[in-house]
Amino acid sequence: MTIIKSIIRKYSTHPPKRQSSLSDIYKLYKNKTPITVITAHDYITGKIADKSSKIDAILVGDSLAMVAKGHPSTLELEFDDFYYSTKSVIRSINEKFLIVDLPFGSFESSINQCIDSAIKLMKLGKIGSIKLEGSYELTDRIKTLNNFGIPVTGHIGLQPQKFNLTGGFKAQGRNSIQALEIFKQALHLQEIGCKLIVLECIPEKLSHYITENLNIPTIGIGAGNKTSGQVLVMSDALGMLDNKLPKFVNPYLNIHNLSIDALNNFGNDVKNLNFPVSSTHTYPMNDEEFEKFQKLAQTCI
Ligand SMILES: Nc1nc(=O)c2c([nH]1)NC[C@@H]1CN(c3ccc(C(=O)N[C@@H](CCC(=O)O)C(=O)O)cc3)CN21
Numbered sequence: 383m384t385i386i387k388s389i390i391r392k393y394s395t396h397p398p399k400r401q402s403s404l405s406d407i408y409k410l411y412k413n414k415t416p417i418t419v420i421t422a423h424d425y426i427t428g429k430i431a432d433k434s435s436k437i438d439a440i441l442v443g444d445s446l447a448m449v450a451k452g453h454p455s456t457l458e459l460e461f462d463d464f465y466y467s468t469k470s471v472i473r474s475i476n477e478k479f480l481i482v483d484l485p486f487g488s489f490e491s492s493i494n495q496c497i498d499s500a501i502k503l504m505k506l507g508k509i510g511s512i513k514l515e516g517s518y519e520l521t522d523r524i525k526t527l528n529n530f531g532i533p534v535t536g537h538i539g540l541q542p543q544k545f546n547l548t549g550g551f552k553a554q555g556r557n558s559i560q561a562l563e564i565f566k567q568a569l570h571l572q573e574i575g576c577k578l579i580v581l582e583c584i585p586e587k588l589s590h591y592i593t594e595n596l597n598i599p600t601i602g603i604g605a606g607n608k609t610s611g612q613v614l615v616m617s618d619a620l621g622m623l624d625n626k627l628p629k630f631v632n633p634y635l636n637i638h639n640l641s642i643d644a645l646n647n648f649g650n651d652v653k654n655l656n657f658p659v660s661s662t663h664t665y666p667m668n669d670e671e672f673e674k675f676q677k678l679a680q681t682c683i
């Protein structure tokens with residue numbers, strides 16, 4: 383071993399793992415290992431996701447409009463607000479593959495607008511794919527992103543950015559005509575170069591059929607367990623808010639209520655003079671120094 387190598391080994395007790403790439407995600411797909419994705423919307427949620435050994439990828443989804451910024455839908459989200467939140471998530475990520483959304487209003491008006499928004503995000507670093515809701519209407523945009531080296535994740539089925547047209551946050555593709563349309567959209571996204579596809583709120587039968595007939599991974603949310611992977615919004619999975627959860631969510635925790643209980647405990651401790659505890663939570667000063675201080679302080683009174 384060279385001297386340099388032994389020095390590196392001595393001082394790097396926990397060498398950081400490298401960040402996962404698209405090919406790591408494809409390895410899981412080839413091995414038929416379900417791909418796990420969770421959203422993050424700030425530094426804290428990014429840290430939690432990055433540290434979970436069972437999570438493969440992190441999505442900065444525009445759902446952050448609703449769960450982190452309190453908007454009624456994803457339409458109100460400003461690109462700049464989303465951009466600042468994305469920066470916070472990026473600071474927290476070391477290991478996971480990172481997918482970032484293009485929010486409503488940042489890609490529709492022209493191919494140029496779409497490319498500019500995507501490039502602005504890519505310049506932050508660590509981003510492995512840009513996600514857009516839609517299909518045929520995005521053909522030129524997706525092809526251009528791909529041509530410039532930006533891997534694209536498609537998003538079909540329920541497209542929350544189009545909820546005004548599609549009757550709210552409702553399952554899609556439940557009749558044969560709609561199902562065929564979604565299947566065609568999936569084939570089209572694959573054809574024009576998408577590397578991953580999110581399938582949201584569609585019947586399990588349909589997402590199974592789509593997944594079997596594509597050769598790129600599908601990531602489902604509310605689409606059953608026959609997709610190549612699953613994504614959930616972290617605040618739903620951990621119960622961070624007091625919102626009504628969609629049917630497809632399995633709440634693994636209720637941080638919201640646990641946190642309210644914990645804050646009540648803090649408040650009670652303060653009001654009952656049980657916190658802070660002098661012996662544990664305070665900084666000591668020896669008596670001699672304090673007496674000296676009192677004498678010195680006399681002159682100020
Ligand atoms: N917190 C949160 N979780 C999400 O999964 C999520 C967001 N926000 N915001 C953006 C979109 C919107 N999504 C949603 C939101 C609500 C339902 C929902 O409550 N659906 C009802 C009705 C389904 C139906 O009738 O077809 C349900 O009971 O599941 C579904 C998808 C998924 N995304």
Ligand SMILES: CC(C)C(=O)C(=O)O
Pocket residue numbers: 421441442443444445446483537580582603613615
């Ligand atoms: C619901 C997921 C797939 C999403 O797009 C988001 O978090 O914005």
